[in-house]
Every structure is written in structure tokens, then in C-alpha cells.
Amino acid sequence: MKLLVTVDEIENNKAALLLRGPKGERPLGVFPLENLPAGTTVGDILSLSFEKEEEETTAARKRIHTLHQTLKNQ
Secondary structure: OEEEEEEEEEEOOEEEEEEEEOOEEEEEEEEEHHHOOOOOOOOOEEEEEOOOOHHHHHHHHHHHHHHHHHHHOO
16 A cells, blocks of 8 residues: 655654645654655655554554553452
């Protein structure tokens, strides 16, 4: 899956991104410029791709399970 974003503003080495959609654009968030492609400027359109991270998901589920067990046993 791929989403498109527009670089709306860059200030203090941070970029405000807008999520592009069929009904227009809406704020997505502010991200460090260093995390974006080199040479990114205001008005650029970037693509975001998503991949499922199995190891991260498994680790997060284990942490949540442990937390639930701890709370349940209190």
C-alpha cells in the first residue's frame, strides 16, 4: 500500500506533511527533515509505503500480555 503526502512547510529542520486523498489534503504530522529524502523542499510530493513488521508486532504483543498479567495479578 502506498500513500502520498505533500510537504506543506519546513521550519527548524522539521517538515509538516499533509496526507493527500480523494477529498483533498489533511494534516498528517510534523517529521524531522533528516528522516525525509535528501533535498526535500516545500511542495514536494512524497510516497509512504507500509510493510507489516512481524518481529515488532510479536514483541509488542508479548509486552502487552505481560503488562495485562501484571495488572490482573495485583
